[in-house]
Amino acid sequence: MNPYHKQAISDLTILLRQAIDALEQGGPELVEPAKELREMVTRPPRVAIVGRLKSGKSTLVNALTQHRIAATDSLECTLVVSMYLDGAPARAEIIGLDGESIREPLGNGPLQKLPRPLDEIDYVRQYLPNVSLRQLSLIDTPGTATLTVENEERTRRMLVDGGQDTRRASSWADCVVFLSDSAPRDDERTFLSQLGMTPLTTVGVLSRADSFGAGAFGQVDPIIFAGEHAYKIAEQLQSVVETVLPLSGLLAESASVGRVTETLARNLGSLVMLDRDQVLDFIEVDDPGVIVRGFTPAMRDDLLDAVGEYGIMAGRGVAHQSGATGLLKWMREVSGIEALTQLLTGDIVYFAILQRAVRMLDALEDISNNYNVRNHVRWVQEVILSQPGMHFVLLYRSYRNTYASNPNSVLLPALRRAITATNPAEVAGLTSSADPGVVRAKHEEELGKLQMLAMTPLSAAEDEARERLIVAHQHALRSLR
Ligand SMILES: Nc1nc2c(ncn2[C@@H]2O[C@H](COP(=O)(O)OP(=O)(O)O)[C@@H](O)[C@H]2O)c(=O)[nH]1
Ligand SMILES: [Mg+2]
Structure with missing residues (x-):
């Protein structure tokens, strides 16, 4: 990040905190709102990850935190809004629609079960001691514009309706990553415009880039093709995002969470002598041992889970030549995660801080509608605006x-x-x-x-x-x- 912006962030945070301290002095009714706002302006900026069901949102959460904290299978836990925050001990707080909060310890992986029925849950807050989350906390959403209306409702409750509710200020998102594996639809554009962000606080991602176009076995490299296509999507989303980056969340996640072992790299490398059709056969036959001697179906499934068809087709040469270290480096590079991480830890952090400062002004305006405290809040507004x-x-x-x-x-x-x-x-x-x-x-x-x-x-x-x-x-x- 630009050093000038770094300084601006800390100056602005001090200013906003002073205003909140002054707000709190206005009477007991202002203690709660002040607490919410204070939490909002002092916590790390928060990015909401949105997109259709199965666009790779939870996979991206894992890649960004370098930890398998978000469930990506069809568990019920993927159907709730989850907030990921830095904090110890690792735990989940399940917040009910009734306001009640249940605490569950977290082991090494994602939350496995919800302690209450899905329709009674507002959202889940998960704490994990994690360096990435200290810089940028995350909100993973169950999806928008999907066939499952409930998912859309949960996502909207948090980001759209909740985003207008001053009592939930500390949960607000400050910037957004929008994932799409094809051209965005009208309802997605509408949803994005309702988040109240700007192109400076919204990043577009063309996800599942490794299977873009004709995929791993097509004429052109799908990730390069996705990179070219990303420009077109950026044009279609002109008033919403400035850039669209291609991303293979799968390769990024596997490279980041320790799935690439020497054994896996050796197995992958052993496929180097196959031609394209043989690789296809290797993936499709019941027993891959008939194509490569000694290869079991379990070994193949492990490879497919970790690097997918594209990783097998395009990564086997690297694995053969440079082993696990080289393969990891290659996966991080081609996946696009480095470019995305750079973007998310760059100047967008400053714009997210501006975004939330504006939201604080909105919140003050909202609170000033309360007749009992109006004069005090108006005074705080005047002072801060000057x-x-x-x-x-x-x-x-x-x-x-x-x-x-x-x-x-x-x-x-x-x-x-x-x-x-x-x-x-x-x-x-x-x-x-x-x-x-x-x-x-x-x-x-x-x-x-x-x-x-x-x-x-x-x-x-x-x-x-x-x-x-x-x-x-x-x-x-x-x-x-
Ligand atoms: N090939 C491929 N599969 C992916 C990618 N990202 C996610 N997936 C798979 O797609 C499925 C859904 O991913 P998930 O992250 O749970 O999607 P979400 O519903 O948006 O959270 C999982 O099985 C992932 O392994 C990707 O970049 N490439
Ligand atoms: Mg998910």
């Missing part, structure tokens, strides 16, 4: 609101630039090495355009965005002097 440290939060709020009101607004590129900029030149869309005179002229030009926009019909969100941008350019101009 802080110079809120500049980027307010820009981001304009960006989010402008997206919601008009996803094609001409103001969006400028807003994005102003939010992501780390120096005055970038606010104007130039690089930091640009000549100060040129930078100044560009700012003047942008200001002129913004002034002209006042003559055209704008939505309320765009109107506010226009004003914020004027402030941003003026601010940048001043700091050039």
Whole structure:
């Protein structure tokens, strides 16, 4: 992450905490909301993983945490919303719709059974001492837009309805990973737009890349093909995501959770001399020993479970040549998990922090509707909104609101630039090495355009965005002097 953004995160967190401390002073009714908000702004940012049933969400959770914590088979545990957080001892808290919480110790693997009937459960919180979760906690969802309406309902209850409920602020997601193994459908786009995110806080993933197109035995490498196709999906999702990355969650998970042993690599390597048709036969015949002497069906199933058809076809050469170490390295690289991890631990963390700061402003607005505490909350709002440290939060709020009101607004590129900029030149869309005179002229030009926009019909969100941008350019101009 950019060091400038790192500093901004810690400054902003202090500011928000001070506001929450002040909020709490307003009376006993504000103690609970303050507690929720405090938890929200101090915990690690949280990414929600969404997508259809079987798009590879839970597999990705395991790959990201390098631990088999999320169930991926057809257990009932895959049907609930699960939150994964850093914490010891490893345990699950099953939260009922009645608010009651049941605690279960967690062994080495995923939660096996639910202590209550599925329809009585709100969500599950799972704690695990885990370095990745310390940076970014996760919400795994049972799926959207599937044939199973209940899954969709559970997911929506957490992310859409729950996302509007201030009493659940500490459970809110700050950014989203959207998995899809084909072109996204209209209902998925609608669902994504209801999450209140922006392209800066939403990452698209073309999942199951290893079986994309014609798969492991087709003419072209499925992962490379998926990489090319990802651009098309990114175009279709233009107002929702900025990038779509191809990912083989299966290869990533197996490489991350210790499934690749020397024995497995040796078995895989022993297939190196087969041609394409023989590999197909090897996968399909009852007894693979007739193709490769000594190979049992159990050994083959183990290989298929760990690396899939693509891993067998494309990974056997690597396994033969460089053993388990080389195979692991190859799996991490081709799976796409390194690129995704880099993205999720990069600047998106900063945008997630801006997102949640905006959500805190939303929450304050919501709480201020309570007549008894209105004056106190209004005062807190006024104080926080007047802080110079809120500049980027307010820009981001304009960006989010402008997206919601008009996803094609001409103001969006400028807003994005102003939010992501780390120096005055970038606010104007130039690089930091640009000549100060040129930078100044560009700012003047942008200001002129913004002034002209006042003559055209704008939505309320765009109107506010226009004003914020004027402030941003003026601010940048001043700091050039
Ligand atoms: N070939 C292949 N299979 C995958 C991949 N990701 C997940 N799967 C398999 O698809 C099934 C469903 O995955 P899961 O992560 O549970 O999907 P979820 O319903 O979205 O959580 C499991 O059997 C996984 O092993 C992938 O990238 N490639
Ligand atoms: Mg799942």
